[in-house]
Amino acid sequence: MNILIIALKEIKTTLRDKRTFTFMLLFPIILMLILGTALSNAFSSTTPVGDLKLLYKSDIADKQLTQFWQSFSQAIEKEGIVSVPIEKGVDGKQEISANHYAAYAEVGDQGIAYYGSSKKTIESNILQGMLTAFADKYNLAAAAMATDPSLAEGIIRDANDSAAKYVKETSLIADKQPGSIDYYAMAMTTMIALYASISGTLLFWVEKKRNTIVRMIASPVSKGEIFAGKVIGCTVINILLVFAVMLVSKFVFQADWGNHLGIVLVVLVTEVMLAVSLGLVLSYWKGDSARSIVMIFTQISSFIGGAYFPLGNSGESFMGFISDLSPLRWANQALTKIIYNGDLGAAWPAIGLNVGIAAACLFIAVVSMRKKEAF
Amino acid sequence: MNVLEIRNLTKKFDDFVAVDNMSLSVSEGEIFGFLGANGAGKSTTISMVASLLRTTKGEILLLGKNIASHGKFAKSNIGIVPQDIAIYENMTAYENVSFFAGLYGLRGALLKERTIEALEFVGLSDKGKAYPSTFSGGMKRRLNIACAIAHRPKLIIMDEPTVGIDPQSRNYILNSVRKLNEMGCTIIYTSHYMEEVEEICTRIAIVDHGKIIAEGTKEQLKAIITDAKDIWIGVKSERPSAIDNLKQIPGVISVRLEDNVVKIASKGEINNLNQIVQQLIKDQIEIRSVEEQAPNLETVFLTLTGRNLRD
Incomplete structure (x- = not known):
C-alpha cells in the first residue's frame, strides 16, 4: 500500500510539472512533425531490390529438388536479385559477416538453412520473406522425397507452376517501407523513451532538494518501499507519456505502427525501464552531475541511434559499431522489423538487452542505497 | 515516564x-x-x-x-x-x-x-x-x-x-x-x-x-553562572568599530549590537562599567540609557561555550 501511495504521488507531481510535460510530450511531437515534413523527400515508399545478393550453397543430390531450386533462383533473378553459388573454400557465414551478401542459404536434400545479415537488415528481411515461403514447400518436398517420391513430385510440380508467387508475395512486404512521418514517429517515440533517464536521475535528487526525503525516511515506511514506489511511479508516468506520443503520432499524423501493437508496446516499456534505471544508478554514482551526464548520453545515443536521420545499414565501420551500442538503435531496429516485416522475434534481443541492463542498474542502485544512511 | x-x-x-x-x-x-x-x-x-x-x-x-x-x-x-x-x-x-x-x-x-x-x-x-x-x-x-x-x-x-x-x-x-x-x-x-x-x-x-x-x-x-552580568547600553547611533574597542576592556566576555542596544556580557566580579561608558564617550557614541541585568540564557550559553548561539 505504501508503495502505491508513493507511486501515485510520483505520478501526480509529474503530471503537474509543466516543464516535464512540455519536454516529454510537445518536444517529440513537434520534432516528429518538423523532421517528418522537412525530410519527406528523403524517404522512398519503395525499396529497390536490384542490389540484393543471395549467396547459396547447393548440396542437393536429388534431381527434382535441384530443378526446384533452380526454378526458384531463376524466378528471383528475374526480379533483380542476384543469387550467387558459393565457391569452394569460402565460408558463407563469414561472407555475411563481411557484409558482402544480404543473406546466405544452404540448400540440401534435408531442407534449407538460412543466414541473414544483421548489417543489411532490410535486404535480409526481404530475402528471408521470399525464402521462407519457398522453403516451406521445399522442405515439405524434401521430407516427402524420403518417403514417397511421387508425392514429392506432385508438390514440386505445383510449386513450379507458381514459382514467381514467392517473389511476388515477398515483394509486397518489400514495398512496405516507412515514410518520413512513420520513421520519425517511431524514432521520436523511442528517443523520448530514452529521455526517461532524466527522470531517473531526478528521482531522489528532487526529494533531497525539497527536503521531503527527510519526512519519508522519518516515516514508518521502509527504504525499500520508498525506492520501489518512486521507481514504479516514475516508470509508469514515463510509459504513459511515451504512449501518449505514440497515440498522437498514430491518430493525428497517421503514422504506421504496424499490426503488432502489443509487442511494440512491450519494447517501448522495456526501453523506459532501461532509461529510468540507468538514470537512477547514475544519480547514485555521480550525484548532482548525473543529470548532465544523462543529457549528454541521451543526445549522443539519439544521434547515433537514428533519432534524427535513418541509419540504414550500420556496416562494419567504427561508426557502425558505435551506433550498435545505442539503446535507441536496438529499439529502432526491433520496431522496424516488427512493424514492416512482421518479425516478432526481432523484439527479443531489444527486450533482453533493455531488461537485462535495467535489472543490473537497479541492483547496483539498491546496493548503493543500502550502503547510504539516507538515500 | x-x-x-x-x-x-x-x-x-x-x-x-x-x-x-x-x-x-x-x-x-x-x-x-x-x-x-x-x-x-x-x-x-x-x-x-x-x-x-x-x-x-x-x-x-x-x-x-x-x-x-x-x-x-x-x-x-x-x-x-x-x-x-x-x-x-x-x-x-x-x-x-x-x-x-x-x-x-x-x-x-x-x-x-x-x-x-x-x-x-x-x-x-x-x-x-x-x-x-x-x-x-x-x-x-x-x-x-x-x-x-x-x-x-x-x-x-x-x-x-x-x-x-x-x-x-x-x-x-x-x-x-x-x-x-x-x-x-x-x-x-x-x-x-x-x-x-x-x-x-x-x-x-x-x-x-x-x-x-x-x-x-x-x-x-x-544559577550556574554566578560570576557574570549583563550590561545593556542604549545608544543613539551604531558604530561597529566601537564594539571592537569595548572587547578590549578587562572583564568583558562578549559584545553585540541589537536594535541600538549594546549588549555586553561581563565577569561579575570586575567593576568595569565606568571604563565601558568612558570608551563609548571617547568613540563619540551618544549614550541614552545604561542598565545592569542578571545574566540571561544567552549569557549562560556564551559563558559556557565561549560562542554566540548564532556562530
Missing part, C-alpha cells in the same frame, strides 16, 4: 566525532529545548532520534523501546518538523498533509479527518486547496508543522521552526507549540532565538562539541 532516553550516544563521521557519548532523557509533557551553535551536534542527535542517521554507539529509547529494534514503532510515534521546509510545491496543502499522514498508515475517513484537523490546528483550513507556492514563508512553516502532526505523534521534534518568518507567524507557531504540549505531546525544540527557548521550554540542554555541557530548567541554568 521518559518519552525519550538517550544513553551514551556517539556518532562518528570518519574521524570526526559529531556526538560524543551523550546521555539525556526527556519526560512526558516536557518542551525540551536543545541549544547549541552550528556544528555542536544537536542536528546529528535529532537525526539519530528520528532514524535519519544510524548511531555509531549507544542507544536511543522511545517510550522505553529501543529504536534500533523497534524502528517502526519509534517512527510511528515521532513527528518531525525539519528546519528546511519539507513540502511539495505542486501538491495542495491538503494533499501534502494527507500524503505524509498516509505514510503513517492513516487511511480513508480517518486520514481525511486527521488531515483537516492538522490544517485547522495550524490555521490553514481555508487554504487546503491552495498550492504552497502561493503561501507566505509563515504559512509554509505552518504547513510544515501540519505535515508532522496529523498522525498524532507522542514526540514532536521541531528543528528551528520559526526561522525567517514574521513576528505574527512566529507567535502563532509558539502558541501552537504550547497547544500541542497541552494536548499531551512531548516536544523537543531547537532554536537560535534564545528568547523563544526561554519563553516556551520547560527544560533546556546546552550542547557543545557533541556533548551536553549543561542541562536543567532556565532558572537552574542561570
Whole structure:
C-alpha cells in the first residue's frame, strides 16, 4: 500500500510539472512533425531490390529438388536479385559477416538453412520473406522425397507452376517501407523513451532538494518501499507519456505502427525501464552531475541511434559499431522489423538487452542505497 | 515516564566525532529545548532520534523501546518538523498533509479527518486547496508543522521552526507549540532565538562539541553562572568599530549590537562599567540609557561555550 501511495504521488507531481510535460510530450511531437515534413523527400515508399545478393550453397543430390531450386533462383533473378553459388573454400557465414551478401542459404536434400545479415537488415528481411515461403514447400518436398517420391513430385510440380508467387508475395512486404512521418514517429517515440533517464536521475535528487526525503525516511515506511514506489511511479508516468506520443503520432499524423501493437508496446516499456534505471544508478554514482551526464548520453545515443536521420545499414565501420551500442538503435531496429516485416522475434534481443541492463542498474542502485544512511 | 532516553550516544563521521557519548532523557509533557551553535551536534542527535542517521554507539529509547529494534514503532510515534521546509510545491496543502499522514498508515475517513484537523490546528483550513507556492514563508512553516502532526505523534521534534518568518507567524507557531504540549505531546525544540527557548521550554540542554555541557530548567541554568552580568547600553547611533574597542576592556566576555542596544556580557566580579561608558564617550557614541541585568540564557550559553548561539 505504501508503495502505491508513493507511486501515485510520483505520478501526480509529474503530471503537474509543466516543464516535464512540455519536454516529454510537445518536444517529440513537434520534432516528429518538423523532421517528418522537412525530410519527406528523403524517404522512398519503395525499396529497390536490384542490389540484393543471395549467396547459396547447393548440396542437393536429388534431381527434382535441384530443378526446384533452380526454378526458384531463376524466378528471383528475374526480379533483380542476384543469387550467387558459393565457391569452394569460402565460408558463407563469414561472407555475411563481411557484409558482402544480404543473406546466405544452404540448400540440401534435408531442407534449407538460412543466414541473414544483421548489417543489411532490410535486404535480409526481404530475402528471408521470399525464402521462407519457398522453403516451406521445399522442405515439405524434401521430407516427402524420403518417403514417397511421387508425392514429392506432385508438390514440386505445383510449386513450379507458381514459382514467381514467392517473389511476388515477398515483394509486397518489400514495398512496405516507412515514410518520413512513420520513421520519425517511431524514432521520436523511442528517443523520448530514452529521455526517461532524466527522470531517473531526478528521482531522489528532487526529494533531497525539497527536503521531503527527510519526512519519508522519518516515516514508518521502509527504504525499500520508498525506492520501489518512486521507481514504479516514475516508470509508469514515463510509459504513459511515451504512449501518449505514440497515440498522437498514430491518430493525428497517421503514422504506421504496424499490426503488432502489443509487442511494440512491450519494447517501448522495456526501453523506459532501461532509461529510468540507468538514470537512477547514475544519480547514485555521480550525484548532482548525473543529470548532465544523462543529457549528454541521451543526445549522443539519439544521434547515433537514428533519432534524427535513418541509419540504414550500420556496416562494419567504427561508426557502425558505435551506433550498435545505442539503446535507441536496438529499439529502432526491433520496431522496424516488427512493424514492416512482421518479425516478432526481432523484439527479443531489444527486450533482453533493455531488461537485462535495467535489472543490473537497479541492483547496483539498491546496493548503493543500502550502503547510504539516507538515500 | 521518559518519552525519550538517550544513553551514551556517539556518532562518528570518519574521524570526526559529531556526538560524543551523550546521555539525556526527556519526560512526558516536557518542551525540551536543545541549544547549541552550528556544528555542536544537536542536528546529528535529532537525526539519530528520528532514524535519519544510524548511531555509531549507544542507544536511543522511545517510550522505553529501543529504536534500533523497534524502528517502526519509534517512527510511528515521532513527528518531525525539519528546519528546511519539507513540502511539495505542486501538491495542495491538503494533499501534502494527507500524503505524509498516509505514510503513517492513516487511511480513508480517518486520514481525511486527521488531515483537516492538522490544517485547522495550524490555521490553514481555508487554504487546503491552495498550492504552497502561493503561501507566505509563515504559512509554509505552518504547513510544515501540519505535515508532522496529523498522525498524532507522542514526540514532536521541531528543528528551528520559526526561522525567517514574521513576528505574527512566529507567535502563532509558539502558541501552537504550547497547544500541542497541552494536548499531551512531548516536544523537543531547537532554536537560535534564545528568547523563544526561554519563553516556551520547560527544560533546556546546552550542547557543545557533541556533548551536553549543561542541562536543567532556565532558572537552574542561570544559577550556574554566578560570576557574570549583563550590561545593556542604549545608544543613539551604531558604530561597529566601537564594539571592537569595548572587547578590549578587562572583564568583558562578549559584545553585540541589537536594535541600538549594546549588549555586553561581563565577569561579575570586575567593576568595569565606568571604563565601558568612558570608551563609548571617547568613540563619540551618544549614550541614552545604561542598565545592569542578571545574566540571561544567552549569557549562560556564551559563558559556557565561549560562542554566540548564532556562530
